[in-house]
Every structure is written in structure tokens, then in C-alpha cells.
Amino acid sequence: MKFDLPPSIQNLIAARNELKAHYSAVDLHFTLDGNLVGDLGEAVAAELFGLTLTGRSNEGVDGYAPDGRSVQVKASGTKRGAAFRPVETKADHLLVFHFDYDGCYGEVIYNGPEEPVREVLPETWVGQRSVSAPAFRRLNKLVSESDRLQIIAKAT
Template structure:
């Protein structure tokens, strides 16, 4: 499910794209990564799905849906997927976004319970493990409509 990035994010992306074009002969990419991508994901999720964000105080839970479900948000600006750390707290729900910064749109790759994603991870004790975008897409196909968070209309954003 594709959506337009919110106006504030589009401004940031436009500035990034301007830098990328200006330095194109030097082959600088100005990729969004790390905490910025995660923060963008949470900001977009709060607007698209009316999440009440928790800030950095809750490990494993980024916010709460209007119906009370705890939600973890993952985001990527690449086609690879998302990384997970081993944490005690598990969220009820997971949202995974892909951001296409060149064309200024986002896509909801996964909107469903967190448990099937966690079950797809290899067993690990330390560090982090990744779930591929292909796995997110495959598992998203099996999510019942009633288990998805409803998206706010673009006019409400």
C-alpha cells in the first residue's frame, strides 16, 4: 500500500535530493540511515495510523494504536528489510515501511501482528538479526484484515 510522505518529510527529502543532484558528479548519495530512518518511520506511523508515540523510553514498543495495541515501527530506505535486536518486551503489532526517497513516496510493507515476524528470525542470543523485505511481504499476505491497523486517509494527514 503506497502513500505520500507527509509534507514535513517531503521537505527533508527534497533538501536531500537537491544535495544529491548538486554533488552527482562526485557520486555522493546522502542516504538516510540509522536513527534518522527510524525516527522518520515513527513520525510517519504516528500520522498514518494515529499512533501515540512513546519516545525512546520503551524498548521494543514505539507507540500505541488508538485501540490500545502496542506497536513497533520499522523503516528502511533500502530494499533489504529491517534489523531486530533481542529485547524482553514484545509489541502486539508491527509496521514496516519502505521509503523511496528519490520518488518521495512510502510503502507499507507489513501491517500486522509482530509475532509472525519474530518467529521468522533465526535464534540468537546477542546482537541483531534481519528480516528480509521479501519475508515481510510474504507474511503480510497472510494477515487478516481485522488484524491490521486502519490507515488514516491522506486528507487527515
């Protein structure tokens, strides 16, 4: 499911795109990674799905859906997917966004229970482990409509 990014985020992306164009001769990409992209994902999830965000104090849970389910949000601006860290607290639900900075749109590539995604990760590990975007899309096809969070607002 693709959606337009909110205007305030579009402004940020437009500024990034101007920098990328200006420095294209030296092949700088100005990818928006790390905490910023995670924060953008949580902001979009709050708008689209009505999440009540928890802030940075709750490891493994980024917010709560209107129906009370705990939710973790992952976001990426690359085609690599999203990284997970080993945490004790597991969310009931997982939302994964891909942001296309050049096209200035986002896409939900996974909207379902977190457990099936956790099952593709090793039982134990140190540091970060990634799940690829194709794996998220494959798993997303297996999610029943009743297990998905419903969109409550258009993100424009």
C-alpha cells in the first residue's frame, strides 16, 4: 500500500532532493538513515494508524494501536529492509515502511503480527540482524486482513 508523505515530511525530503541534485557530480546521496528515518516512520504510523507513541523509553514497543495492541515500527529509505536488535520485549504488531525519497512517497511493506517476522531471525544473536524488504513483502502476503491494523487517516 503506497501513500503520500505528510507535507512537513515532504518539505524535508524536498530539501534532501535539492542537496542530492546540487552534489550529483560527486555522487553524494544524502540518505536519511538512522534515528531520523525511525522517527519519520513512527510519525507516519501515528498519523496513518492512530498509534499513541511511547517515545524512546520503551525498548521493542514504539506505540499502541487504538485497539490496545503494542506496535513496533520499522522504516527504511533503502531497499535493504530493516534491522532488528535482540530485545526482551516483543510487540504484538509490526509496521514496516519503505520511504522512496526520490518519489516522495512511502509504502507499507509489512502490517501484521511481529512474531512471524521474529521467526525468520536467529534465536539468539548480538548486534543487529536485518530482514530484507522482499522477505517483509512475502510475509505481508500471508497476513489476514483481520490481523492488520486499519488506516484511520490519510497521511497527506
